[in-house]
Amino acid sequence: MRVLLVHPAFPVTYWGFQHALPIIDKRATLPPLGLITMAAHLPPGAELRLVDLALTPLDDATVRWAEVVLVGGMRIQSPSMHAVIAQARALGRRTVVGGPAATTSPQEFADADVVFQGEVEGREDELAQALDGTLSGLRPARETRPELAATRLPRYDLLDLGAYCSMSVQYSRGCPFRCEFCDVIEIFGRVPRVKQPAQVLAELDQLYALGWRGTLFLVDDNFIGNRREVARLLPELEAWQKQRGMPMSIYTEASVDLASEPELLRGMVAAGFGAVFLGIETPSETALRDAGKTQNLRLGPAQAVAILARAGLEVMSGFIVGFDSDDAAALRAQRAFLAAAPIPLAMVGILTALPGTALWKRLSREGRLRTAGEGDTHVRPNFVPRMNEAELLDGYADLMTEVYCEDAYLKRCLAHLALAPVPQGRVRAGGLRIGARALWRLGVRGRRRRLFFGLLAASVQKSPAFISWAIEKAIQGEHLIRYTLEDVVPRIRAAAVEARAAQLPLPHTLPVLSEAG
Ligand code: SF4
Incomplete structure (x- = not known):
């Protein structure tokens, strides 16, 4: 069986770092781990090809080579997934769709021959039958979630490793x-399942043998x-x-x-961890309590971030606006928190009710849901917010403009630098090449030279060991600032205009005058 695995395209996003990729000579941030994990569970005789649309377009000849096309991704990739399915079907090829979007919203993929919900482990026969056409339609997830001991070594060998950050x-x-x-x-359940340390080390061995050195995202x-279990893993990871x-x-x-x-x-x-992404969401205790995020209440967010930064972990964080308790004062508090936070990468989105979540169910009961949401958090909320919607969006746009003005970004970077311990690592050869490219593109030709040299000067002053960190922050800042100001803020402003127009009373219909007057 010839199986074509297709990773659908992402639009420009914060995580995509599309404005930074050319500076470091990469073409995508992360590889399609879900697909190469699926690939490891396909029948042994299957011939496989992988196309990541972040790297190459999907040409008809490649689709014709395949007997079946397997596509999977997240909600934000749905438009690309539907385009892949349409292309494959137009060429007479069978289509199977899986991954998070198909798992939470299977009804949206009626255009595929098979919708494979849930996890693959223990369902290899079912997947094989979905691919060869024995089974069609919806293949629902199993009630019992599999142990990760059953997860096979992902097919890292299918990747073009050098293309990814x-x-x-x-x-x-x-x-x-x-x-x-x-x-x-909803997708993975509330009982965390883990791989054994030996499995994790086998995956690292595989990556190491393939020549990978550098950044590694533990995607949990x-x-x-x-x-x-984490306490069992860490010493083994450290030794490796x-x-x-x-x-x-x-x-x-x-x-x-x-x-x-x-x-x-x-x-x-x-063990070599240098950064961690946290869901801080909001400094509002009321909003956190209402959302059931009570684990964030044990320590104040500022205290938690400072502890992590001092220990040697740079904090990246997600924030949310649009909670039911949010009002103008809450947005002001969010702005004040972010202005002082030692968090260079702060990603702020509008609250979205994702299908299947407790929020989705509550808003559905309250009659406030509008759409299924597309995974884009810089648009009108997909539900009726409690706060005046236009004011919420105006406040959100103001907040984003402030968070990613050059000075605010530099200030957050320097706040982190002030807390961070001096790193022990050495500069890699690839790091010198990237440094030279960044110097040319950001320090000589760029529009944000002040940011570039400000980061460099402050890091040298603390310790030359921070130079590569400073260059990394300058490169990331180029994307974060450009994407926010050129894309995110204009879209939020447009959403506010739309929301304001929707609030206006409909114009009176003019009475039709009869000819007789
Ligand atoms: S948002 Fe809450 S429930 Fe979801 S992964 Fe984070 S801590 Fe867990």
Whole structure:
């Protein structure tokens, strides 16, 4: 069987770093880990080709080569997924769709021959039959979620490794918390399942053997979901890294209460973790409590971020506006928090009710849902907000303009720098090349030279060991600032105009005058 795996395209997003990629001579941020994991579970005799639309377009000849096209991705990739399905069907090829979007919204993929919901482990026969045409239609997820011991080594060998900024490894699925807006717990459940340390190290061995050195994203939605197991993994990860001269610079996502776990923190830093993405969401305790995100209330967010930064983890964070309790004062508090936060990468989105979440169900009960949402968080909310919508969007646009003005970004970077311990790593050869390219494109020809040299000067003053960090922040800042000001803010402003127009009373219909007057 010839199977074509297609990773659909992303629009420009914060995580895509599209404005930064040319500076570092890369073509995409992250590889399609879900697809190469699926690939490992396909029948042994299957011939495989992988097309990542972030790297190359999908030509008809490649589709014709295949007997079946397997496509999978997230909600924000849905338009591209439908385009791939249409192209394959027009050429008479069978289509199978899977991944998070198909799992939470299977009804939206009626254009595919098979919708494969849920996880693949333990369902290899079912997947094979979906691919060969024995099974069609909706293949629902199993009630019992599989243990990750059953997960096979992802097919990293299918990737063009040099095209990506970072490699990805998954350690766990699921999260014990119950944040109302989160679809992770709907997809993967609230009992975190983990791979054994030997599995994780086997994946690292594979990447290392393929020549990968550098950034590694542990893609878990909450890396510390199962703390006992993480405590078992970290010493083994540390030993693996030390035996090879610390080749991987690791980052991950975790819940804010990581700051209350000094042993885990120490273990993560020793194992080569340098950054962590947190869902801080909002400084408003009311909003956090209403959303069920009570784990964020144990420590104040400023205190938690400072603890992590001092320990050696740079904090990236997601923020949300549009909670039911949000008002003009809450948006002002959000702005004040962000202005002082040592968080260079702060991503602020409007609250979205994702299908299947507790938020979705509540808003549906309250009659406030508008659309299924497309995974774009810089548009009108997909539900009727409590706050006046136009004022919410105006406040959101103002906040974004402020967060990514050059000075505010520089200030947040310097606030992190002030807290960060001096890193021990050495400069890599690739780092020197990237530094030279950044110097030319940002320091000589760029529009934000003040940011570039401001970061460089401050880092040199603290320690030359921060120079590569400063260059990285300048490169990331180029994307974050450009994307915010050229794309995000104009779209939010347009959404505010639309919301304001929708609030206006309809114009009176003029009475039709009869000819007789
Ligand atoms: S902590 Fe993160 S992953 Fe866990 S439920 Fe909350 S939002 Fe979801």
